[in-house]
Amino acid sequence: MASSRRNRKTTEKELKKALRNRLEIPEMLDTKLPHIEADGNKEIIVDGCKGIVEYSQSRIKLNTGTLIVGFTGDDIEIKNYSDSQTVISGNIFSIDFESMG
Amino acid sequence: MLIIRLIRFLKGYVSFTARGGFIERFVNLCTKNKIPLWNLKRKEDYLEADTTVKGYKTIRESAKRSGVRVSIREKHGLPFFAHAYRKRVGILAGMAFALLLVALLSSMVWSISVSGNTELTEEQILDAFYENGVRVGALKSKIDCEESAYRVTRKLPELSFASVNIIGSRAEIVVNERDEKPEFPDESHPCNIVASENAIVLSVEANIGHPEIKAGDAVIKGDLLISGITENADGSSNLKTARGKVFAKVEKEINTREQNFTFCRQKSEKDRYLLYVLGVKLPLGFSVGKINKTSCSEYLTNGEITLPLGIIKEHSYSVSDETELPEEYKTLYSAKKYCEHYRNIFFESEEIISESVTENKNDGSISFSGNYEIKKDIGSVKAILVDIS
Numbered sequence: 001m002a003s004s005r006r007n008r009k010t011t012e013k014e015l016k017k018a019l020r021n022r023l024e025i026p027e028m029l030d031t032k033l034p035h036i037e038a039d040g041n042k043e044i045i046v047d048g049c050k051g052i053v054e055y056s057q058s059r060i061k062l063n064t065g066t067l068i069v070g071f072t073g074d075d076i077e078i079k080n081y082s083d084s085q086t087v088i089s090g091n092i093f094s095i096d097f098e099s100m101g
Numbered sequence: 102m103l104i105i106r107l108i109r110f111l112k113g114y115v116s117f118t119a120r121g122g123f124i125e126r127f128v129n130l131c132t133k134n135k136i137p138l139w140n141l142k143r144k145e146d147y148l149e150a151d152t153t154v155k156g157y158k159t160i161r162e163s164a165k166r167s168g169v170r171v172s173i174r175e176k177h178g179l180p181f182f183a184h185a186y187r188k189r190v191g192i193l194a195g196m197a198f199a200l201l202l203v204a205l206l207s208s209m210v211w212s213i214s215v216s217g218n219t220e221l222t223e224e225q226i227l228d229a230f231y232e233n234g235v236r237v238g239a240l241k242s243k244i245d246c247e248e249s250a251y252r253v254t255r256k257l258p259e260l261s262f263a264s265v266n267i268i269g270s271r272a273e274i275v276v277n278e279r280d281e282k283p284e285f286p287d288e289s290h291p292c293n294i295v296a297s298e299n300a301i302v303l304s305v306e307a308n309i310g311h312p313e314i315k316a317g318d319a320v321i322k323g324d325l326l327i328s329g330i331t332e333n334a335d336g337s338s339n340l341k342t343a344r345g346k347v348f349a350k351v352e353k354e355i356n357t358r359e360q361n362f363t364f365c366r367q368k369s370e371k372d373r374y375l376l377y378v379l380g381v382k383l384p385l386g387f388s389v390g391k392i393n394k395t396s397c398s399e400y401l402t403n404g405e406i407t408l409p410l411g412i413i414k415e416h417s418y419s420v421s422d423e424t425e426l427p428e429e430y431k432t433l434y435s436a437k438k439y440c441e442h443y444r445n446i447f448f449e450s451e452e453i454i455s456e457s458v459t460e461n462k463n464d465g466s467i468s469f470s471g472n473y474e475i476k477k478d479i480g481s482v483k484a485i486l487v488d489i490s
Contacts, residue, residue: 051129057143078141083132 034064041092043079045073049086062090068098113178115157116140120147122168126447129157130163131477134344149174181268210239211270211379211409219274221259228278229253230265235274237409241267271406291340291483294327296320297481300349310343320349320479329485340485347480350454355443355471364426370418389417436469444471452476 019025035047046062046069054061054069060078061070076090119127124143127379131138138154142149143267152160157173164171185190213235215223230236233249246265251262294310302318310327314320327341371389375382377398400411454474461470 007446017103052125055125055128055148059143075145078138080139081128081132081141082137087150 032066034067034069036069036091036095038095040072041073043089044092044095045048046086046088049081049083052081062086063100067101068094068100070096072096109153110178112153113176113180113207114151115150115154115173116151116175116177117157117160117171117173118147118149119164119169119171121170122164124148124167124169127163127167127169130167131160134159134163135165136160138161154178154180196396202259206379208241209270210241210267211237212407213272213274214405214407215274215276215350218278220278221257221276225257226253226263226274229256230274231258235265235272236380240272241330241361244272262269285413288342290342292342293329293482294345294347294480294483295337295483296322296324296326296347296349297479298322298351300351300479302326303318303348303350305345305347307343308349309341309347310345312345316346326480338487340487343479343482346478348476349479351475351479353447353473353475355440355447356469364424365422366424368419368421370416373411373415375415377409377413379409381412389415390419391417393418393420433469440469440471444473448473448475454471 032050036044037047039045046064048064050055050063050065053063054070055078058074058076059070059072061068061074071090071092072094073086073090076088076092079087079089081087104323109148127148128138131152136152136159138150138152138156140149140151162172165170172390207413211229213230215226218226232247232255233252234244235249243383244265244267246267250263250265254260257263259278260276261279262275264275266273266275299321300319302314302316302320304316305312305314305326308326310329311331313325313328322324326347327345329341331339331341333339358377371385373384373389375384377400394417396413396415398411401408437458444453444456452475454476456471456473458469
């Protein structure tokens with residue numbers, strides 16, 4: 001019973017992916033993925049943040065649902081924080097992604 | 102971003118520090134409980150952040166659950182400012198008065214500009230509009246732009262169009278002057294253009310007809326300038342109404358005659374300044390009287406907009422009764438005035454190329470003669486008599 005439901009989900013995912021490829025719909029429109037906008041290395045806007053995983057002076061890790069996005073930098077701070085949009089500013093050196101599996 | 106900062110200022114906000122416990126959990130709980138946070142800064146062992154007044158009142162629960170201690174660092178915004186100065190009634194009254202004053206002054210016209218006039222002076226137009234309610238200090242709600250513009254066009258027949266636009270506290274008057282109806286020459290009778298006086302031709306503009314002279318030619322009165330008889334290619338002739346302009350250099354002379362002038366000496370003069378503020382003239386001295394009074398004004402302006410702020414200078418002088426002067430001075434003065442007077446009358450529409458005034462002394466009497474070279478159209482129409490029989 002459970003395996004048939006899992007199979008149905010997999011088929012649904014594959015179908016959606018195939019349809020998106022056929023219609024050439026950009027990955028950006030997939031609402032499950034976070035939308036990240038960078039203004040150089042000074043300001044980054046992350047849409048769809050579910051929570052903060054880690055927050056220190058040099059590192060911020062955000063939970064975006066499907067991914068954990070990490071920002072490393074110098075004197076980085078959160079300019080604005082809400083569940084719809086998070087604005088990170090400072091000297092950002094790197095961005096890394098971890099899959100939630 | 103500015104509007105957000107303004108809203109935050111108007112509603113008031115709190116800067117606080119959060120120490121100990123789990124900072125990340127605290128921030129997540131705040132978001133979950135709909136407490137807005139901004140300007141989050143992580144320090145060594147604490148967090149600095151801003152939140153709304155309402156948000157700070159409900160932050161305790163999130164702090165308790167995450168083991169964080171929160172304390173207010175600073176309070177910002179209008180509610181806190183008003184609370185601090187709540188006992189100072191004067192400030193409130195002053196602010197209210199200032200707001201009322203700004204509202205009142207914004208409802209009036211403080212600057213009027215005129216554009217589009219060439220023949221009529223700005224003063225004539227402003228006077229006409231003044232009588233119809235468009236003036237400095239008038240309430241904008243009392244001005245009927247369309248009606249006043251219509252009345253002014255009726256009052257000043259030189260205007261074909263007038264409009265008033267009120268932009269902020271400025272009234273822009275735009276006018277258009279009427280063009281005179283052009284005269285159409287009678288083309289039913291053939292005619293020539295001949296010289297009306299002796300001259301040296303400067304330029305010939307023959308619209309209809311054949312030019313008989315060229316620039317540099319000397320002509321005497323009655324000479325043919327533009328002929329109305331034109332020859333066709335087959336040798337036959339046509340009779341036309343010649344039209345055109347012949348500009349020529351003409352010499353003129355004005356000789357003085359005796360003039361009866363009364364000569365007076367200036368006795369005293371007075372000046373007074375007035376401060377012009379929002380349509381009100383504030384005198385800065387005693388009145389200078391009404392005899393021989395002139396005034397000039399200077400307003401604060403940037404070239405486009407004139408502010409209702411300026412200085413008016415009034416000047417008046419008084420003269421003594423008739424003063425005896427040496428006959429020589431009297432003759433000189435009256436001769437000069439005579440020349441100037443007739444020069445303006447005779448050559449009002451002509452261009453003066455050169456002028457020289459010479460003084461003649463004969464048997465103790467002095468006279469003046471002004472010699473002028475003027476540029477004028479010397480063409481005059483002369484009908485061509487045709488014998489039909």
